[in-house]
Structure formats: structure tokens, C-alpha cells
Amino acid sequence: QGKRDGRGTYRVFESAMDEALKARARLEADLRVAIETGQIEPYYQPVVALPGQTVTGFEVLARWRHPEKGLLMPSTFISVAEETGMIGDLSYLILRRACLDARAWPGHLQLAVNIAPQQFQNPDLALRILAILTETGFQAHRLEVEITETAIVQDLEATRATLGALQALGVRVALDDFGTGYSSLYHLRELRFDKLKIDRSYVDSIGEGDERAKLVDAIIKLGSSLGLVTTAEGIETEASVDWLSNQGCDYGQGYLFGKPMPREEIDRRLDEGLLDTGPVEAPEIGPR
Ligand code: C2E
Ligand code: MG
Ligand code: MG
Ligand code: MG
Numbered sequence: 001q002g003k004r005d006g007r008g009t010y011r012v013f014e015s016a017m018d019e020a021l022k023a024r025a026r027l028e029a030d031l032r033v034a035i036e037t038g039q040i041e042p043y044y045q046p047v048v049a050l051p052g053q054t055v056t057g058f059e060v061l062a063r064w065r066h067p068e069k070g071l072l073m074p075s076t077f078i079s080v081a082e083e084t085g086m087i088g089d090l091s092y093l094i095l096r097r098a099c100l101d102a103r104a105w106p107g108h109l110q111l112a113v114n115i116a117p118q119q120f121q122n123p124d125l126a127l128r129i130l131a132i133l134t135e136t137g138f139q140a141h142r143l144e145v146e147i148t149e150t151a152i153v154q155d156l157e158a159t160r161a162t163l164g165a166l167q168a169l170g171v172r173v174a175l176d177d178f179g180t181g182y183s184s185l186y187h188l189r190e191l192r193f194d195k196l197k198i199d200r201s202y203v204d205s206i207g208e209g210d211e212r213a214k215l216v217d218a219i220i221k222l223g224s225s226l227g228l229v230t231t232a233e234g235i236e237t238e239a240s241v242d243w244l245s246n247q248g249c250d251y252g253q254g255y256l257f258g259k260p261m262p263r264e265e266i267d268r269r270l271d272e273g274l275l276d277t278g279p280v281e282a283p284e285i286g287p288r
Contacts, residue, residue, distance in 0.1 A: 095132055
């Protein structure tokens with residue numbers, strides 16, 4: 001009796017494993033098709049200069065318009081793309097489309113794109129980006145590349161080389177999700193980033209009296225003393241934007257200012273004058 005139960009449980013487990021493997025294989029195959037057939041689309045989230053609401057540019061975020069499942073978020077496909085080596089094709093496709101879309105927008109607006117750690121280790125990254133900039137006519141100084149510390153941890157020297165190559169083109173490099181994962185002062189000492197993006201987990205509903213306030217304040221001061229511009233991501237409340245502005249945070253991003261939107265929505269808001277696009281002066285990047 002007991003034996004049969006055990007065997008039955010094993011069969012259930014086996015077929016669940018089977019299903020999971022099949023689902024994963026299907027996802028990988030679908031993603032490959034999605035990349036090839038244009039189902040991966042750029043969405044744009046406004047970045048604003050603090051204090052105020054002036055939009056200085058957009059962060060480009062990938063979305064998958066799946067023929068059956070609808071609009072899928074990066075959490076469902078970015079890690080798959082990374083693990084299968086498709087992330088390069090996906091990110092370059094997003095960058096290329098964003099550069100083309102941005103041609104219709106005011107010429108001083110910036111674009112920020114996310115680049116995966118393994119792409120950053122690739123010595124071809126700067127050349128690939130240069131090729132896309134040249135092809136689309138998008139100026140290097142309007143582009144910012146965002147990387148996470150996972151990239152640095154993998155290979156400091158490769159990161160340093162890519163960072164230098166991008167900056168030599170005039171592209172700025174931001175350290176994304178700062179405060180999570182492997183954050184280390186050593187990385188800031190060893191590598192010359194242009195910007196720190198304070199992770200959303202520190203930012204949401206931040207304000208006086210919050211345990212995290214001292215840390216965020218310290219990050220902003222650290223950034224400015226190293227000549228780095230700071231952006232807070234994930235701002236959702238008026239109170240937190242007031243507090244962050246008072247602490248001297250340079251830029252903000254979050255649902256309070258706008259969720260990630262398709263190109264048509266950005267076009268519409270620009271046409272109807274719903275986005276204040278400045279111009280504002282960019283904060284001076286300090287001496288190196
Ligand atoms: P990220 O680069 O840190 O992007 C910020 C994420 O926070 C986005 O999630 C954005 O929608 C979300 N967010 C912004 N403001 C708020 C807010 O006020 N509240 C809340 N709850 N969330 C907010 P999303 O679009 O789901 O992207 C997740 C991550 O996927 C990104 O994190 C980035 O690491 C990665 N990713 C997205 N697109 C690409 C891409 O084209 N290439 C690569 N390599 N990675 C990408
Ligand atoms: Mg980012
Ligand atoms: Mg981020
Ligand atoms: Mg984040």
C-alpha cells in the first residue's frame with residue numbers, strides 16, 4: 001500500500017517536472033520568435049529633474065506583446081533571455097527602436113537603456129552601441145547606459161574597459177539599483193560612473209523619520225561628493241519627492257510622474273503639451 005503511494009507521488013512529481021521543462025522550452029522558443037518578429041517593444045518611463053516635474057528623458061523598458069498572453073513584464077522574460085544568451089539581441093533591438101522613436105521628440109531629451117551584466121563583459125558592447133547610434137542618427141551624449149553591480153562582480157577589469165569605451169563615445173553610464181545586492185564602496189572608488197540610481201526599495205514612501213532616510217541621505221551625499229548625479233527610482237508619493245528634493249537628489253522617476261508607456265502615449269502627451277520638457281540645465285558632473 002505504502003509503496004504504491006510512494007510510487008504514485010513520484011509519478012506526479014515526474015510529470016510535473018516534465019511539464020515545467022516543456023513550459024520552459026516553449027517559453028524559450030516563443031521568446032526567440034518574439035525577438036525575430038517584433039513582439040518585444042520599448043516602453044518609456046519619464047525621468048524628471050528635481051525639484052519640479054520637468055521631464056529630461058525616459059528610461060526604456062522592454063515589454064513583450066505576446067500573441068496569446070497579452071503584455072508581459074520583464075520579470076517573465078529577461079532572466080530567460082539572459083540564461084539563453086538572447087539578451088544581447090533583445091537589448092540591442094530595444095535600443096535601436098528607442099533611438100528611432102526618440103527622433104520625433106525634443107532634441108534635448110535623454111534615453112536610458114538597461115544593459116545586462118553579461119553584455120557589459122563583452123568587449124564588443126561599445127562598438128555595437130556606436131553602430132546603432134550611427135545607423136539611427138541618435139547622438140551619443142543623449143544616451144545613458146544602466147548596469148547593475150552584478151556586472152562589476154563578474155569581472156572588474158572587463159567592466160572598467162567597457163565603461164571607458166562607452167564614456168569615450170560620450171555615452172554616460174549609471175549604476176542601477178544602487179543599495180541592493182553587492183553594493184560596495186570599493187566599486188565606486190575603482191570605477192568612474194556618471195550616475196547612481198537609488199533602488200526603488202529605499203525610495204517608496206521615503207520621508208523624515210523613516211529608518212531608510214539616513215541611508216538615502218548618505219547615498220545622495222556620497223554621490224555628490226564623488227561627482228555623481230543621483231536619481232531616485234520608484235517615487236510614488238508627493239511627500240517622498242519633497243523629501244528627496246530637499247536632500248538634494250538630482251532626478252526622480254516613478255509612478256508619481258508616470259508609468260512606463262508605449263511610444264504612442266509619449267507622442268500624444270508631447271503633442272498635447274502634457275509633458276513639461278524644459279529645457280533645464282543638466283547638473284554639472286564634477287571633476288574626475
Ligand atoms: P530597472 O532598470 O531597475 O527599472 C525600474 C523598474 O521599476 C521598472 O520595472 C519600472 O516599471 C519599475 N518602476 C518604476 N517606477 C515605479 C514605481 O513608482 N513603483 C513601482 N512599483 N515600480 C516602478 P520593469 O519595467 O518591470 O523592469 C524590471 C527590470 O527589468 C528593470 O529594472 C531592468 O533591470 C530589466 N529590464 C527591463 N527592460 C530591459 C531591457 O531592455 N534590457 C535589459 N537587459 N533589462 C531590462
Ligand atoms: Mg534601469
Ligand atoms: Mg533601477
Ligand atoms: Mg530596479
